[in-house]
Amino acid sequence: MNGVSNAIGGRVTIRDVAAAAGVSVTTVSDALNDKGKLRAETRARIQRIARELGYRPSRVAQAFRQGRTGTIALVLPNVGGPADELEMISLDFYMSVAAGAARAAFREGYAVTLTPRISTAEEWHLIGPDGVVLCDPLSADSRIDMLEEMGIPVVSIERDPARPGSPYYASGDNAQNIRDLLDHMHQAGARRIALLSAEATWAWVLDGEHAYRAWCAERGLPPLVVPVSLDRLEADSYRATCALLDGDEPPDGIIASAEQYSEGSTRACRERGIRIPDDLLLAVGMDSRFAQQCDPPITAIDLRPADQATAAVDLLLKRLSGEQVDGPAIVPSKLHIRGSTQRGPAPFSDTATDDGHSRRRDPADAWPMTPP
Amino acid sequence: MNGVSNAIGGRVTIRDVAAAAGVSVTTVSDALNDKGKLRAETRARIQRIARELGYRPSRVAQAFRQGRTGTIALVLPNVGGPADELEMISLDFYMSVAAGAARAAFREGYAVTLTPRISTAEEWHLIGPDGVVLCDPLSADSRIDMLEEMGIPVVSIERDPARPGSPYYASGDNAQNIRDLLDHMHQAGARRIALLSAEATWAWVLDGEHAYRAWCAERGLPPLVVPVSLDRLEADSYRATCALLDGDEPPDGIIASAEQYSEGSTRACRERGIRIPDDLLLAVGMDSRFAQQCDPPITAIDLRPADQATAAVDLLLKRLSGEQVDGPAIVPSKLHIRGSTQRGPAPFSDTATDDGHSRRRDPADAWPMTPP
DNA sequence: CTGAAAGCGCTTACAG
DNA sequence: CTGAAAGCGCTTACAG
Numbered sequence: 001m002n003g004v005s006n007a008i009g010g011r012v013t014i015r016d017v018a019a020a021a022g023v024s025v026t027t028v029s030d031a032l033n034d035k036g037k038l039r040a041e042t043r044a045r046i047q048r049i050a051r052e053l054g055y056r057p058s059r060v061a062q063a064f065r066q067g068r069t070g071t072i073a074l075v076l077p078n079v080g081g082p083a084d085e086l087e088m089i090s091l092d093f094y095m096s097v098a099a100g101a102a103r104a105a106f107r108e109g110y111a112v113t114l115t116p117r118i119s120t121a122e123e124w125h126l127i128g129p130d131g132v133v134l135c136d137p138l139s140a141d142s143r144i145d146m147l148e149e150m151g152i153p154v155v156s157i158e159r160d161p162a163r164p165g166s167p168y169y170a171s172g173d174n175a176q177n178i179r180d181l182l183d184h185m186h187q188a189g190a191r192r193i194a195l196l197s198a199e200a201t202w203a204w205v206l207d208g209e210h211a212y213r214a215w216c217a218e219r220g221l222p223p224l225v226v227p228v229s230l231d232r233l234e235a236d237s238y239r240a241t242c243a244l245l246d247g248d249e250p251p252d253g254i255i256a257s258a259e260q261y262s263e264g265s266t267r268a269c270r271e272r273g274i275r276i277p278d279d280l281l282l283a284v285g286m287d288s289r290f291a292q293q294c295d296p297p298i299t300a301i302d303l304r305p306a307d308q309a310t311a312a313v314d315l316l317l318k319r320l321s322g323e324q325v326d327g328p329a330i331v332p333s334k335l336h337i338r339g340s341t342q343r344g345p346a347p348f349s350d351t352a353t354d355d356g357h358s359r360r361r362d363p364a365d366a367w368p369m370t371p372p
Numbered sequence: 373m374n375g376v377s378n379a380i381g382g383r384v385t386i387r388d389v390a391a392a393a394g395v396s397v398t399t400v401s402d403a404l405n406d407k408g409k410l411r412a413e414t415r416a417r418i419q420r421i422a423r424e425l426g427y428r429p430s431r432v433a434q435a436f437r438q439g440r441t442g443t444i445a446l447v448l449p450n451v452g453g454p455a456d457e458l459e460m461i462s463l464d465f466y467m468s469v470a471a472g473a474a475r476a477a478f479r480e481g482y483a484v485t486l487t488p489r490i491s492t493a494e495e496w497h498l499i500g501p502d503g504v505v506l507c508d509p510l511s512a513d514s515r516i517d518m519l520e521e522m523g524i525p526v527v528s529i530e531r532d533p534a535r536p537g538s539p540y541y542a543s544g545d546n547a548q549n550i551r552d553l554l555d556h557m558h559q560a561g562a563r564r565i566a567l568l569s570a571e572a573t574w575a576w577v578l579d580g581e582h583a584y585r586a587w588c589a590e591r592g593l594p595p596l597v598v599p600v601s602l603d604r605l606e607a608d609s610y611r612a613t614c615a616l617l618d619g620d621e622p623p624d625g626i627i628a629s630a631e632q633y634s635e636g637s638t639r640a641c642r643e644r645g646i647r648i649p650d651d652l653l654l655a656v657g658m659d660s661r662f663a664q665q666c667d668p669p670i671t672a673i674d675l676r677p678a679d680q681a682t683a684a685v686d687l688l689l690k691r692l693s694g695e696q697v698d699g700p701a702i703v704p705s706k707l708h709i710r711g712s713t714q715r716g717p718a719p720f721s722d723t724a725t726d727d728g729h730s731r732r733r734d735p736a737d738a739w740p741m742t743p744p
Numbered sequence: 745c746t747g748a749a750a751g752c753g754c755t756t757a758c759a760g
Numbered sequence: 761c762t763g764a765a766a767g768c769g770c771t772t773a774c775a776g
Contacts, residue, residue, distance in 0.1 A: 013753060024763045029755060037761065059500050061753035064436040065768055071483065091463040091661070098470070102486040111443065111499060113483045114474040125428050127483060234665045260661070267667050289463075289632070290662070293606045295639050385769055396747045401771060409745065433769035437752055 012055045021049045032057065059109075072105050072316060073115045073129035074098060075143070077136050090259040092288040093305045094135065097157060100306030101133055104313040121150055131316045133157065133309070137169075139201035155316040157308050159203045159328060167327030168319070170311035172303045174207035177333050181255060181283055181301060182215045188341050190253030190281045194224035194244050196237055196261045208257060208285060224251055228261060237264030245272055253281040253341075259288040262298055281341040296339030307331045384427045393421045404429065431481075444477050444688060445487045445501035446470060447515070449508050462631040464660040465677045466507065469529060472678030473505055476685040493522055503688045505529065505681070509541075511573035527688040529680050531575045531700065539699030540691070542683035544675045546579035549705050553627060553655055553673060554587045560713050562625030562653045566596035566616050568609055568633045580629060580657060596623055600633060609636030617644055625653040625713075631660040634670055654712040668711030679703045 014032075018025045023046065030037055031046035038046075063070045076094045102112045113129060124147065132147055132154045140162035144154045159169040185193055195212050198205045209225055216223040226244060229236045237256060241264060244251055256262040262284040269276055276282050276296060284291050287300040311329035318325050386404075390397045395418065402409055403418035410418075435442045448466045474484045485501060496519065504519055504526045512534035516526045531541040557565055567584045570577045581597055588595040598616060601608045609628060613636060616623055628634040634656040641648055648654050648668060656663050659672040683701035690697050 011753090014755095015753080025754080026756080026763055026765095027761090030762090033755085035756095039761070042761085056497050058436075058753050059498070060432060060436045060441050061768095062755080064430075064432045064752090064770095065754045065756090067768070069432050071485075074486070091467055095463055095467060098486055099488070102488040106488045106490070106495075106498070109498070111485045113443075114446070114470055114486050116471070116475040116478045118478070123478075126431070126478070126481070128431050234661075260665075263665055267665070270667060289606075293632075293635055293639075295642060383769090386771095387769080397770080398747055398749095398772080399745090402746090405771085407772095411745070414745085430769055433752095434771080436754095436768090437770045437772090439752070 011058070012053050014055070014057070017046065017050045017053055017055050020053060021046050068130045068320075069128050070110055071113050071127075071129045072101070072110050072313065073113045073127055073132045074101050075115045075132060075134045090286050090288055092259065093286055093303065096305035097135060097309040100309030101313050103306075104310040105317075108313070108317050110313075110317070121146055124150060124152070131155070131320050133312045133316060136202050136204075153316060153319045155312045155319065155327070157312050161201060161203045161206055167325050168315060169327065170308045170315060170329040170331055171203065172301075172308065172333040173330050174204045175211035177301045177303075177335070178208045178211040178255070178285070179215055180335050181285070181299070182212065184299070184335065184337060185253045185255075185281050185283060185341055186219070188277075188281055188343065190251075190341075191221060192224065192249065192251040193221070193253035193255060193281075194226060194251040196226050196228050196240055196254060196256045196265065198257055198261075199227045199229050204285075205257065212255075233258065233260035234264045234267075237261035238268050239264075241265040241268035242271075245269070245274065251280070253283075255283050255285060257285040259284060259286050259290055262288075262294075262300075263290055266294060266298075276340050277343050283341055287336060291336075291338070294340070299338045299341040300336050302334040302336055304331050304333055383430070384425050386427070386429070389418065389422045389425055389427050392425060393418050440502045440692075441500050442482055443485050443499075443501045444473070444482050444685065445485045445499055445504045446473050447487045447504060447506045462658050462660055464631065465658055465675065468677035469507060469681040472681030473685050475678075476682040477689075480685075480689050482685075482689070493518055496522060496524070503527070503692050505684045505688060508574050508576075525688060525691040527684045527691065527699075529684050533573060533575045533578055539697050540687060541699065542680045542687060542701040542703055543575065544673075544680065544705040545702050546576045547583035549673045549675075549707070550580045550583040550627070550657070551587055552707050553657070553671070554584065556671070556707065556709060557625045557627075557653050557655060557713055558591070560649075560653055560715065562623075562713075563593060564596065564621065564623045565593070565625035565627060565653075566598060566623040568598050568600050568612055568626060568628045568637065570629055570633075571599045571601050576657075577629065584627075605630065605632035606636045606639075609633035610640050611636075613637040613640035614643075617641070617646065623652070625655075627655050627657060629657040631656060631658050631662055634660075634666075634672075635662055638666060638670075648712050649715050659708060663708075663710070666712070671710045671713040672708050674706040674708055676703050676705055 014025050014028050018028045021028065023042070027038065027042070028046055028050070031043045032050060059070055076098065098112070098114070105112045110130070113127060115127060118124060118127070129152060132152055134141070134143060134154050134156045136158050137144060137156045137160040139160065141160050144156070144160060147154050154168065156169040158171050159166065182193060195209065197209050212225065213223050224244070226240045228240050237260065241254065244254070245268060254265055256265050262282065265282060269280060269282070274280050283299040285301050287302040291298040291300040308331045311331050315325055315327045315329055386397050386400050390400045393400065395414070399410065399414070400418055400422070403415045404422060431442055448470065470484070470486070477484045482502070485499060487499060490496065490499070501524060504524055506513070506515060506526050506528045508530050509516060509528045509532040511532065513532050516528070516532060519526050526540065528541040530543050531538065554565060567581065569581050584597065585595050596616070598612045600612050609632065613626065616626070617640060626637055628637050634654065637654060641652060641654070646652050655671040657673050659674040663670040663672040680703045683703050687697055687699045687701055
């Protein structure tokens with residue numbers, strides 16, 4: 001006999017249900033898990049009794065029995081490191097990813113574990129997830145190799161550039177997004193569009209640069225790619241923008257690839273009295289509250305981070321269940337055209353964002369005009 | 373015999389260790405868990421053998437046996453809801469909280485589960501955490517009652533105003549923070565300081581307002597509390613600031629209680645050509661990248677969110693282990709004095725942030741001057 | 745100081 | 761169509 005039971009709070013077990021129904025635990029288990037061996041009538045009766053008794057299967061017992069943990073680990077870049085070094089390329093993006101992943105996983109009976117910055121297999125064993133959703137893999141990301149070798153499947157948000165052909169990622173259509181944005185800015189009159197690109201091997205950076213160069217070549221326009229460090233996002237994009245603006249042939253359009261780059265660019269323009277959009281069109285490759293709330297609001301690509309997270313979780317769960325994986329999942333993005341790329345009167349520029357995603361504002365707030 | 377084993381990958385179990393050491397599993401368990409019944413020599417030998425064999429205890433088996441899950445749920449306001457409605461009072465704050473919690477929990481062998489927006493006990497049962505860290509409880513927050521009734525202990529970040537005397541929270545010293553900030557602004561010359569306060573029952577709002585009024589009364593200064601809705605953070609703080617600035621007696625200082633309020637205030641000032649800090653001192657009650665990177669950078673209270681999260685997790689784990697809880701945990705905050713409240717030459721205003729928490733910039737970036 | 749055994753709640757191969 | 765039994769890996773009360 002075991003004096004200490006974990007039936008704390010008088011948990012109703014499968015055994016209790018079996019006794020109440022006058023059947024065996026096997027039958028209860030089958031009835032509850034829709035194994036097709038029972039008469040529909042028996043099944044219904046057992047399910048009713050289980051409900052009446054307030055039976056809830058123990059998730060940990062199930063997980064234990066099945067040799068899994070029911071857990072998906074979410075790895076965000078730079079989260080969980082020393083708190084004082086929390087520096088992400090876009091808080092908005094990752095927060096939405098986290099929310100979307102938590103939601104999608106919960107629907108399927110999984111929990112999302114927030115992974116602190118860990119590196120060793122040892123530490124990963126302590127976390128012990130069934131699978132991992134990894135944001136922004138580096139090129140040939142070693143974490144993916146390590147985890148897969150441990151038997152822990154990984155699905156990434158954004159692809160690993162050094163894994164061509166891998167179906168295990170969700171992503172936006174980075175090349176098309178940049179093309180759409182360039183087309184829009186070109187149409188709005190820009191002829192020298194610079195790209196503030198991140199010094200990183202992330203796929204969205206490489207894809208964006210590649211698409212940008214191709215687009216410029218097609219139109220015979222000069223490619224102006226300015227690599228910006230990841231170390232000091234705002235400061236370096238500020239500096240890069242200053243260099244552009246103070247150069248011999250300043251651009252008439254700037255695409256800042258990341259949220260914080262747009263902040264640096266905005267600052268540089270403001271300092272010089274360069275008006276947006278009158279003197280320069282500004283757009284950003286990743287939507288954010290900053291872009292939405294800036295004055296004027298900045299045209300941005302909404303990558304639908306929550307949708308990407310949902311798609312990544314779905315792919316991962318398919319891998320876990322051994323199903324055919326129909327990846328990669330290319331999630332449609334949405335270009336929000338805002339004041340920063342629209343010259344002349346355009347009272348309600350943000351109407352493209354009638355999807356509820358934009359900030360709820362009334363028109364009076366949607367179009368803050370420049371100071372008198 | 374069970375054809376399907378969960379010893380996938382040939383897991384080394386406690387049984388294997390026992391066999392290799394020539395002892396019983398009981399002895400192995402005791403040796404590994406430092407139960408004081410073994411000879412030190414035996415213990416060391418078993419631990420060595422376990423290491424050599426690459427034994428790792430199964431966390432889910434342990435959890436199962438002990439009737440727990442090894443999981444702490446983190447509840448952030450408004451995360452996990454419909455992705456399109458992700459609107460938090462401060463992304464920076466909660467992202468740091470999440471990172472800090474994940475880290476602190478991991479150290480103690482717990483995992484942090486990101487909780488989607490759920491409401492019913494039914495849903496909580498599916499998550500099944502051992503305990504919950506709840507951010508920003510409302511007054512008499514019903515989630516706390518529900519969870520505690522379910523036997524799931526809760527520790528909050530910020531206190532529940534309607535639970536006086538509860539030791540189960542971590543928080544900054546909200547009243548003292550506001551006083552410090554007011555003292556600083558007063559010293560910098562402000563005599564009519566307005567407070568943009570949130571329309572909410574959160575403790576930090578109530579404490580801040582109360583401290584503000586007391587401080588004003590002590591100095592015979594007029595209290596200017598402007599309640600701002602939580603619904604449309606930026607837009608409403610913009611409007612509130614406009615009303616203040618356009619009124620008969622405009623303030624000479626503004627404290628925006630939340631990150632996004634500072635964004636609205638900044639916009640309102642910019643539109644009117646009101647210069648910060650020359651015409652108006654501006655400060656914000658919660659530090660953020662926006663505050664750090666604004667032009668000029670905005671004086672802000674750094675609430676040390678990761679430290680608060682760590683403190684909350686520690687309190688929760690003490691509750692779980694039945695230890696005496698020495699809560700509440702009042703975590704020291706830090707006032708970062710920046711350009712928005714410093715008139716005249718102050719080349720390196722942000723030196724108070726020499727703790728590595730501020731953005732790594734060199735001096736040239738630290739003090740962006742207004743445009744020529 | 746150490747071991748044999750029970751049992752946490754569940755699922756599954758197998759026998760009827 | 762249903763049941764008896766084994767067993768996932770671990771911890772613990774109890775007996776020696």
